[in-house]
Amino acid sequence: MxxxxxxxxxxxxxxxxxxxxxxxxxxxxGTLLEIGAxxxxxxxxxxxxxxxxxxxxxxxxxxxxxxxxxxxxxxxxxxxxxxxDVSGRWPDQQFDYLYTANTLHIMSREEVVRFITAGCEHLKDKGCFVVYGPFKVAGHFTSGSNARFDEWLKDIDPQRGIRDQEWIEELFSRQQRKLVAEYDLPANNKVLVFG
Ligand SMILES: C[S@@+](CC[C@H](N)C(=O)[O-])C[C@H]1O[C@@H](n2cnc3c(N)ncnc32)[C@H](O)[C@@H]1O
Structure with missing residues (x-):
């Protein structure tokens, strides 16, 4: 390029x-796989x-x-x-850490499910999966700017959108992973850590 x-x-x-x-x-x-770099x-x-x-x-x-x-x-x-591509073939490897930033609201819901399922399958038992981005909590946006961002995303592609934190936690729990820490970061973003 x-x-x-x-x-x-x-x-x-x-x-x-x-x-x-x-x-x-x-x-x-250890080895960290970043998805959606x-x-x-x-x-x-x-x-x-x-x-x-x-x-x-x-x-x-x-x-x-x-x-x-x-x-x-x-x-x-x-x-x-x-x-x-999270919906395609993953590397034939188990990782110590997975990290992704600002991807879950860009992927469709089906891709998010596939991402979390396949990601957990490629994470070592003691590994952790770190997710950064905006989330809705208890069905609500955490700020007006996130609500406007969600509208903007859906105007571009209706399959996009800020995800409910509870839904993400549910997808991880189906893979026997639980939320071990969460942090509020600047600009109404969060980091969720699953282990
Ligand atoms: C908003 S960008 C975030 C990029 C970067 N992580 C950051 O924080 O600036 C969303 C990223 O998700 C990636 N992405 C979207 N759908 C994907 C998929 N199905 N598989 C892998 N990556 C995907 C895009 O290619 C893009 O790099």
């Missing part, structure tokens, strides 16, 4: 708070801050050229990105 690399201001804003959570829940060395900014920066992890970014094929550009940052320690 030539030209300017993709850029997300949100990634710059949220990477510090996300790092604080990962430092707490990913203390033991997007621009690749998180992979490049977070992998540098967490050198005890083998950071494996992944995304659908269209995003991989941009991710590769970010991984050229000298500080990046991330592995070359894998092509992974």
């Amino acid at each position: 030539t030209g300017e690399r993709p850029f997300s201001q949100a990634c710059e804003n949220n990477k510090g708070p996300i790092l604080a959570v990962l430092q707490q829940h990913c203390q033991v060395g 997007g621009t690749g900014q998180h992979a490049a920066w977070l992998s540098a801050q967490l050198p005890h992890l083998n950071w494996q970014p992944s995304d659908v094929a269209d995003n991989l050229p941009g991710v590769r550009q970010w991984l050229q940052e000298p500080e990046s320690r991330a592995l070359p990105p894998l092509e992974l």
Whole structure:
């Protein structure tokens, strides 16, 4: 890919708070699979801050050229990105950690189910699955800006939308995983940690 690399201001804003959570829940060395790496900014920066992890970014094929550009940052320690559509074939590997940011409201509900089911099948028993993004709680948006964001998402694609935290917890519980921690992050986002 030539030209300017993709850029997300949100990634710059949220990477510090996300790092604080990962430092707490990913203390033991191992391999972390990032799903929906997007621009690749998180992979490049977070992998540098967490050198005890083998950071494996992944995304659908269209995003991989941009991710590769970010991984050229000298500080990046991330592995070359894998092509992974959560509805397709997953790598034949068990991971210590799974991490995803801002993907559940972009995927359709069917894709979210497939993601959590297949993700848990590829997570070691003692591993944890870290999910960042906006959620509804008890059927309500946690802010007016999230309600407007949900409308905007659905205008683009009616299958998109901010998910209910309780539904996500239910999908994990079907895989014998439970919520072990949750954090309120800036800009009305949350991190949910399942173990
Ligand atoms: C809003 S972007 C978030 C990107 C990045 N994680 C971030 O925080 O900026 C949503 C990401 O979900 C990915 N995604 C959507 N559907 C997917 C699927 N079926 N399988 C894997 N990734 C998917 C998109 O390709 C995109 O990278």
